[in-house]
Amino acid sequence: MINRLTERIQKLExxxxxxxDPMLSYVPESLQRAAFDAYGETLEGAAxxxxxxxxxxxxxxxxxxxxxxxxxAMYEQFGLPGMEVYRRTVAYCKEKGLIVIGDVxxxxxxxxSAAYAAGHLGKVCVGSKSYAPFxxxxxxxxxxxxxxxxxxxxxxxxxxxxxIFVLVKTSNPSSGEFQDRLIDGRPLYEWVGEKxxxxxxxxxxxxYSYVGAVVGATYPEMGKILRRLMPHTFILVPGYGAQGGKxxxxxxxxxxxxxxxxxxSSRGIIAAxxxxxxxxxxxxxxxxxxxxxxxxxxxxxxxxxxx
Amino acid sequence: MINRLTERIQKLExxxxxxxDPMLSYVPESLQRAAFDAYGETLEGAAxxxxxxxxxxxxxxxxxxxxxxxxxAMYEQFGLPGMEVYRRTVAYCKEKGLIVIGDVxxxxxxxxSAAYAAGHLGKVCVGSKSYAPFxxxxxxxxxxxxxxxxxxxxxxxxxxxxxIFVLVKTSNPSSGEFQDRLIDGRPLYEWVGEKxxxxxxxxxxxxYSYVGAVVGATYPEMGKILRRLMPHTFILVPGYGAQGGKxxxxxxxxxxxxxxxxxxSSRGIIAAxxxxxxxxxxxxxxxxxxxxxxxxxxxxxxxxxxx
Numbered sequence: 278m279i280n281r282l283t284e285r286i287q288k289l290e291x292x293x294x295x296x297x298d299p300m301l302s303y304v305p306e307s308l309q310r311a312a313f314d315a316y317g318e319t320l321e322g323a324a325x326x327x328x329x330x331x332x333x334x335x336x337x338x339x340x341x342x343x344x345x346x347x348x349x350a351m352y353e354q355f356g357l358p359g360m361e362v363y364r365r366t367v368a369y370c371k372e373k374g375l376i377v378i379g380d381v382x383x384x385x386x387x388x389x390s391a392a393y394a395a396g397h398l399g400k401v402c403v404g405s406k407s408y409a410p411f412x413x414x415x416x417x418x419x420x421x422x423x424x425x426x427x428x429x430x431x432x433x434x435x436x437x438x439x440x441i442f443v444l445v446k447t448s449n450p451s452s453g454e455f456q457d458r459l460i461d462g463r464p465l466y467e468w469v470g471e472k473x474x475x476x477x478x479x480x481x482x483x484x485y486s487y488v489g490a491v492v493g494a495t496y497p498e499m500g501k502i503l504r505r506l507m508p509h510t511f512i513l514v515p516g517y518g519a520q521g522g523k524x525x526x527x528x529x530x531x532x533x534x535x536x537x538x539x540x541x542s543s544r545g546i547i548a549a550x551x552x553x554x555x556x557x558x559x560x561x562x563x564x565x566x567x568x569x570x571x572x573x574x575x576x577x578x579x580x581x582x583x584x
Numbered sequence: 585m586i587n588r589l590t591e592r593i594q595k596l597e598x599x600x601x602x603x604x605d606p607m608l609s610y611v612p613e614s615l616q617r618a619a620f621d622a623y624g625e626t627l628e629g630a631a632x633x634x635x636x637x638x639x640x641x642x643x644x645x646x647x648x649x650x651x652x653x654x655x656x657a658m659y660e661q662f663g664l665p666g667m668e669v670y671r672r673t674v675a676y677c678k679e680k681g682l683i684v685i686g687d688v689x690x691x692x693x694x695x696x697s698a699a700y701a702a703g704h705l706g707k708v709c710v711g712s713k714s715y716a717p718f719x720x721x722x723x724x725x726x727x728x729x730x731x732x733x734x735x736x737x738x739x740x741x742x743x744x745x746x747x748i749f750v751l752v753k754t755s756n757p758s759s760g761e762f763q764d765r766l767i768d769g770r771p772l773y774e775w776v777g778e779k780x781x782x783x784x785x786x787x788x789x790x791x792y793s794y795v796g797a798v799v800g801a802t803y804p805e806m807g808k809i810l811r812r813l814m815p816h817t818f819i820l821v822p823g824y825g826a827q828g829g830k831x832x833x834x835x836x837x838x839x840x841x842x843x844x845x846x847x848x849s850s851r852g853i854i855a856a857x858x859x860x861x862x863x864x865x866x867x868x869x870x871x872x873x874x875x876x877x878x879x880x881x882x883x884x885x886x887x888x889x890x891x
Contacts, residue, residue, distance in 0.1 A: 298696070301710065309711070318711035350696045354703035355710075356717025360667050382692055384726065386756040389605070389657045396661035403608065403662075404616070404625035410663025419691065421728045422754050423761030447729050449693040454730030455776065458767040465772070469762065 278414045278439050279482035279489075279511060282376050283536050285343030291576045292531070294378060294513070295338060295568075296543025297331055297366060298348035303548040304330040305561040324358035327351075330564075331366050334547055335373060337565035338572045344376040346513075346541055367413055378513065379413030382444065384426050391429035398441075399433040415440040417491060417513070420469050427476055431488065434480050440487040440511075443473045445503060448493025448516030466492075466499065467506060474507040485511045485537065492530065494522025494540065501529035504537065512538040518545030518575075528582040540579060546571045585721045585746050586789035586796075586818060589683050590843050592650030598883045599838070601685060601820070602645060602875075603850025604638055604673060605655035610855040611637040612868040631665035634658075637871075638673050641854055642680060644872035645879045651683040651721075653820075653848055674720055685820065686720030689751065691733050698736035705748075706740040722747040724798060724820070727776050734783055738795065741787050747794040747818075750780045752810060755800025755823030773799075773806065774813060781814040792818045792844065799837065801829025801847065808836035811844065819845040825852030825882075835889040847886060853878045 286292050301309070304326045312326035335345070347370075352363035367377050383393040397416045400407040418430055418441045430441045446456055446466040456466045470490060477486030486509050492500050494516035504512065512530050516522040517540045530538035549555040549571035550564035559567035593599050608616070611633045619633035642652070654677075659670035677684050690700040704723045707714040725737055725748045737748050753763055753773040763773045777797060784793030793816050799807050801823035811819065819837050823829040824847045837845035856862040856878035857871035866874035 300695075313711055318713040320708075320710065320715055320717060323708070323710040348692075348696055348699075350690070350692060350699040350703070354699040354708050354717065356703065356715070357664060357668055357671065359703075359717070361664055364664065382690070382726075383657070385655075385657060385689055386754065389655055392655075392657040392661040396657070396663065396666075401608075401627075401630070401661050403627065403630040404620055406625040408627055408663070410627060410661065410666070419689075419726050419728055421726055421751060421762060422756055423758035423763070425756050425758040426754075444728060447693065447733075449729055449732050451730035451732040454779070455728060455772065456730070458772065458775065460765040460767055460772075465762065465765070465767075468765065472761070 278376065279485050279487050282343060282511070282539070283485060285376065286536060286539065289341065289343055291342055292539045292579060293342050293572065293575055294344040294346045294539050294541045295342055295546045295572065296346045296348060296380070296541050297334070297547065298351045298543040299327045299330050299547060300351065301326065303551070305550070305564055307562065320355045320358040323355045324362040327355070327359070328362045328365060331362070332369065333565040334568045335370055335375070337569040338546070339370070339373040339375055341569070341572050341576065342375070344378055344539065345370050346378040346380050348380040348543070364411055367411060371414070376414045378442065379411065379416040381416045382419050383416065384419035384422055386422060387425045387429055390426050394429045394433040398430070398439045399437055415442060415489070417442045417444065419444050420472065424472070424476070431476060431480055434487045438487070440489060442489040442491050442513040443469070445470045445473060445490040446492045446496055446499050448495045448520055448522070452493065467502065470503045470506045474510055477510055481509065484534070485509055489513055491515065494527060495520060497526035497529055504529055504532070508532070514538055514540045518542045524578040524582055527579065531582060542575055546575065585683065586792050586794050589650060589818070589846070590792060592683065593843060593846065596648065596650055598649055599846045599886060600649050600879065600882055601651040601653045601846050601848045602649055602853045602879065603653045603655060603687070603822070603848050604641070604854065605658045605850040606634045606637050606854060607658065608633065610858070612857070612871055614869065627662045627665040630662045631669040634666070635669045635672060638669070639676065640872040641875045642677055642682070644876040645853070646677070646680040646682055648876070648879050648883065649682070651685055651846065652677050653685040653687050655687040655850070671718055674718060678721070683721045685749065686718065686723040688723045689726050690723065691726035691729055693729060694732045694736055697733050701736045701740040705737070705746045706744055722749060722796070724749045724751065726751050727779065731779070731783070738783060738787055741794045745794070747796060749796040749798050749820040750776070752777045752780060752797040753799045753803055753806050755802045755827055755829070759800065774809065777810045777813045781817055784817055788816065791841070792816055796820055798822065801834060802827060804833035804836055811836055811839070815839070821845055821847045825849045831885040831889055834886065838889060849882055853882065
């Protein structure tokens with residue numbers, strides 16, 4: 278899957294992932310109203326509104342980008358109907374040829390991580406049958422529990438030729454509280470980064486590992502160091518756009534091959550229609566077109582950072 | 585909810601939580617067969633088997649214990665039908681008067697943690713209505729992202745009078761890989777523990793905070809230090825029993841009031857019927873009775889550690 282990701286990025290010249298993190302408030306009112314008319318102001322109604330919203334955006338942008346990153350929390354908050362739309366969104370994006378990075382940030386002790394790995398990347402056995410319940414291509418994973426919490430994901434990645442992105446340095450303002458603390462003179466995120474590189478060595482694709490890292494766009498100096506520390510690690514870069522990360526700062530996340538990083542934008546794309554310059558040009562009724570234009574602009578914006 | 589937890593522990597003299605972490609292989613064959621006869625060897629069939637298994641165990645032990653801790657991964661791995669049984673298990677346990685600790689280990693940047701907090705502990709708004717999709721009493725939370733990833737949980741805890749248990753020192757063998765690394769001469773878990781105590785100060789119940797900590801039974805020396813460092817923090821102690829933690833080692837996790845800790849056992853209780861001395865006494869057909877006896881034995885075993 279990591280080979281497919283690099284191929285798609287090269288073909289589309291777009292190291293871009295669109296974050297499908299729909300707050301209900303992002304869904305245009307007319308779409309919400311239609312969903313509530315059909316299902317009432319229920320969890321089913323909210324899920325339907327989000328599904329129609331996602332579908333329109335995916336239909337508008339799928340040919341421009343290699344990957345999407347649905348944030349499961351935005352679906353999980355609507356309970357079972359929300360999780361059904363998460364599953365359906367993953368399946369629909371894959372049908373459209375998109376690579377799906379499930380932003381689930383799971384991670385637990387070994388036997389429990391094995392269950393998450395089976396449910397999200399692999400298969401579960403039921404009697405003589407097996408099923409792939411959520412079937413993302415990649416998921417994000419939290420490293421706080423150490424190697425034995427990660428290993429079950431690696432096993433499934435090898436079997437299924439799928440991948441994970443391990444949180445190394447996150448994009449949020451207080452990420453440094455623990456991640457930046459110095460251990461033997463070097464910040465925790467560097468130690469985590471080194472582990473990620475080591476875990477990745479045993480699951481190599483052609484040029485990059487199945488084991489990637491999450492490094493926020495908001496910390497480019499750290500991105501530079503981590504790029505060097507993890508030469509074969511693909512970096513998923515959140516925090517561009519709405520969270521404050523700028524294209525000009527993103528060069529250090531890329532390798533000289535122009536690869537090695539994929540930049541996520543969520544709100545900046547899916548809620549583009551609510552902000553200028555897209556609001557007056559497209560309006561709420563054409564929110565899909567607004568998202569498409571925002572993707573085109575993002576691809577253009579990122580041209581400056583690639584060799 | 586933390587006040588209710590301490591009251592129930594005192595009343596039952598049982599600082600015990602039963603981990604409802606059902607592997608499908610724990611479910612006796614006759615129960616699996618009945619579920620597969622009704623639903624086929626499908627995700628629905630697996631979920632039904634787990635539901636019947638859970639229900640029997642909860643019916644057998646609910647009067648002995650204050651709380652249960654369903655591990656969501658064991659449900660999530662069976663997709664939507666699994667998540668429905670997770671939700672149903674939470675609701676059923678609450679009906680039975682049990683306090684429910686959802687072992688979900690979620691945690692993300694602020695806006696995303698807010699969605700998890702709403703979905704698991706609080707309410708989500710849909711138009712003019714609001715819903716509590718999963719509605720656990722407590723959930724476990726991962727601290728790697730720092731304060732702004734935790735704060736949305738605190739806000740919901742205050743509103744709903746619910747609680748969280750933050751991972752501090754986990755019970756697994758490689759937990760030390762990052763958690764034990766020294767920062768200014770003290771291990772990371774102590775720094776996390778201090779933060780947990782600080783977060784907890786703003787959400788105090790009568791004697792203990794709504795913000796608890798997870799500290800594994802497998803590291804009693806560290807438990808001792810963390811107990812002192814977080815005097816008003818309730819400690820959820822996994823790792824007793826199957827993972828190797830012994831009752832005699834657990835005294836340091838408790839305060840002088842005999843409170844301050846609650847010890848989890850999962851496999852040791854729910855799969856008791858598969859091991860001696862319960863296997864020959866109860867057998868698979870009476871697995872609920874075996875679980876009840878295992879709970880009684882655990883309560884007895886823990887008597888030695890309380891003042």
